Amino acid sequence: MSAERGTEQVVDVVVVGAGPVGENVADRAARTGLSVVVVEKELVGGECSYWACMPSKALLRPGQALAAARRLPGAAEAVTGPLDAERVLARRTYFTSDWDDASQVQWLESAGLTLVRGIARLAGPRRVEVAGSDGTTTVLTARQAVVLATGSVPVLPDVPGLAGSRPWTSRDATSAKAVPGRLAVLGGGVVAVELAQAWARLGSTVTLLARSGLLGGQEEFAGELVEAALRADGVDVRRGVSPARVTRDGAVRVELSDGSVVEADEFLVATGRRPATSGIGLETVGLEDGGALSVDDTGLVEGVDGSWLYAAGDVSGRPKLTHQGKYGGRVVGDVIAARAAGPVQTPPWSRFTATADHRAVPQVVFTDPEVAQVGLTAAQAREAGLDVKVVDYEIGDVAGASLVADGYTGRARMVVDEDRRVVVGVTFVGQDVAELLHSATVAVVGEVPVDRLWHAVPSYPTISEVWLRLLETYGL
Numbered sequence: 001m002s003a004e005r006g007t008e009q010v011v012d013v014v015v016v017g018a019g020p021v022g023e024n025v026a027d028r029a030a031r032t033g034l035s036v037v038v039v040e041k042e043l044v045g046g047e048c049s050y051w052a053c054m055p056s057k058a059l060l061r062p063g064q065a066l067a068a069a070r071r072l073p074g075a076a077e078a079v080t081g082p083l084d085a086e087r088v089l090a091r092r093t094y095f096t097s098d099w100d101d102a103s104q105v106q107w108l109e110s111a112g113l114t115l116v117r118g119i120a121r122l123a124g125p126r127r128v129e130v131a132g133s134d135g136t137t138t139v140l141t142a143r144q145a146v147v148l149a150t151g152s153v154p155v156l157p158d159v160p161g162l163a164g165s166r167p168w169t170s171r172d173a174t175s176a177k178a179v180p181g182r183l184a185v186l187g188g189g190v191v192a193v194e195l196a197q198a199w200a201r202l203g204s205t206v207t208l209l210a211r212s213g214l215l216g217g218q219e220e221f222a223g224e225l226v227e228a229a230l231r232a233d234g235v236d237v238r239r240g241v242s243p244a245r246v247t248r249d250g251a252v253r254v255e256l257s258d259g260s261v262v263e264a265d266e267f268l269v270a271t272g273r274r275p276a277t278s279g280i281g282l283e284t285v286g287l288e289d290g291g292a293l294s295v296d297d298t299g300l301v302e303g304v305d306g307s308w309l310y311a312a313g314d315v316s317g318r319p320k321l322t323h324q325g326k327y328g329g330r331v332v333g334d335v336i337a338a339r340a341a342g343p344v345q346t347p348p349w350s351r352f353t354a355t356a357d358h359r360a361v362p363q364v365v366f367t368d369p370e371v372a373q374v375g376l377t378a379a380q381a382r383e384a385g386l387d388v389k390v391v392d393y394e395i396g397d398v399a400g401a402s403l404v405a406d407g408y409t410g411r412a413r414m415v416v417d418e419d420r421r422v423v424v425g426v427t428f429v430g431q432d433v434a435e436l437l438h439s440a441t442v443a444v445v446g447e448v449p450v451d452r453l454w455h456a457v458p459s460y461p462t463i464s465e466v467w468l469r470l471l472e473t474y475g476l
């Protein structure tokens, strides 16, 4: 359904932003019969579908398959050349539907949602104005709720010359139509390491500039193992440096804090993202334009009277991950529908409460080796005041892993809260560990005592047997 432009309409719920999170909010709210309008200024599907999760993983996957084959005698001999970059890029483009959102619009309509295309901004309580590209303004008034799901935008550091040097953001790095000869990457976070490896394996000469260790916030060994892998892929990893000045005259010239210079054809800046809260009319409801939002566990924005403004996903200040944002989106959609019918109880771990955001957030970094982590790291658990026991195990010593790859390199860490004898955090680093992560998420969310986990017997010979080894090393 498309809404008629340039009109004033009253609906139950207005969702601003049709990324993965906005889609989920809208779908859940509409299931109960509420009328829901979704406003989108670019592509239905958001960042994740077109410039983030999907294209970046499509760029990485063929390199992983090739590297996996090279680790297996018999298969390695059948690998006779490098990646076919053109075909990898073509498959990436297939996954973005060539940046066309027709199929996602079709889904939205099939879910009974109404799409309004244009730029939305709040115009006072419960009111949203949408500026269409045809110059019309559609005014929407929400009986129940307005939900902000506007996502996030990249942060460009204030480095002399950087803004004028046509730097790449993750959008350019996931949608590029050709492999740059030389690529410099600034940052040591997830975007930087994933895209540095993707482009290195596609043939770029990559220099990674990180001001500290890689993957800060994860267990330290995760960043170390990923750094070693990047170096093995030929990436020139320079730690402890920052750009002092950037110029572009054809090539980009990055002058570094240590006096050295890096020249490249493209310069990807991957120094984090901030919630997209600018220009969306927050000041019309008593909040600060561009300021950070704070939401309670039901997604209600704090500091706004009347319990009608919600936020979910990247914009909300909660973890900037598609799956976690969608979880928050389901909570918001459900709680809006439930509150429309009457008062709602929202204790922790209820359907209407995003409790997992605080202590059970899973994330996979899709490098080779993969980093799969959930819950608290050892340092975070100690900071939280827990009596912690940390157990490490080399995944390569597990029979299943040794079958997956010759010379399998990887490590697992289990963090146990000794007072309750429950697992509060797990990290796996290694080939093919991404699919292992959900077992850890279930253990952490379920607060399964280690003595009961002992009875969750992993199949032989799978990499999952690392669970048995971790529990044995723990002392069972």
Ligand SMILES: Cc1cc2nc3c(=O)[nH]c(=O)nc-3n(C[C@H](O)[C@H](O)[C@H](O)COP(=O)(O)OP(=O)(O)OC[C@H]3O[C@@H](n4cnc5c(N)ncnc54)[C@H](O)[C@@H]3O)c2cc1C
Residues within 6 Å of the ligand: 016, 017, 018, 019, 020, 021, 022, 039, 040, 041, 042, 043, 044, 045, 046, 047, 048, 051, 052, 053, 054, 056, 057, 118, 119, 120, 121, 149, 150, 151, 152, 170, 174, 191, 276, 279, 280, 312, 313, 314, 315, 319, 320, 321, 322, 323, 324, 325
């Ligand atoms: C390179 C990269 C790779 C990533 N890979 C992963 C991954 O593998 N796994 C993972 O879990 N996460 C990944 N992420 C994070 C993930 O992309 C985000 O967490 C996710 O997209 C957030 O969803 P969202 O719906 O909150 O926001 P978005 O996907 O950003 O969607 C927001 C939507 O709101 C629209 N919008 C904004 N303002 C307005 C307005 N005023 N009016 C109308 N519409 C508006 C935007 O156009 C957009 O479509 C990655 C991020 C990047 C940058």
Ligand SMILES: NC(=O)c1ccc[n+]([C@@H]2O[C@H](COP(=O)([O-])OP(=O)(O)OC[C@H]3O[C@@H](n4cnc5c(N)ncnc54)[C@H](O)[C@@H]3O)[C@@H](O)[C@H]2O)c1
Residues within 6 Å of the ligand: 157, 158, 186, 187, 188, 189, 190, 191, 192, 194, 210, 211, 212, 215, 216, 242, 270, 271, 272, 273, 319, 320, 321, 363, 364, 365, 366
């Ligand atoms: N696989 C995944 O789940 C995945 C993949 C990509 C992105 N994401 C999400 O997208 C978000 C953005 O990712 P990101 O990597 O851009 O951000 P990030 O916050 O993870 O990392 C930012 C990096 O930039 C560095 N940095 C920040 N300011 C700097 C400066 N002025 N100079 C030099 N270095 C600087 C930081 O030290 C850090 O290493 C993250 O929240 C991430 O979770 C997830």
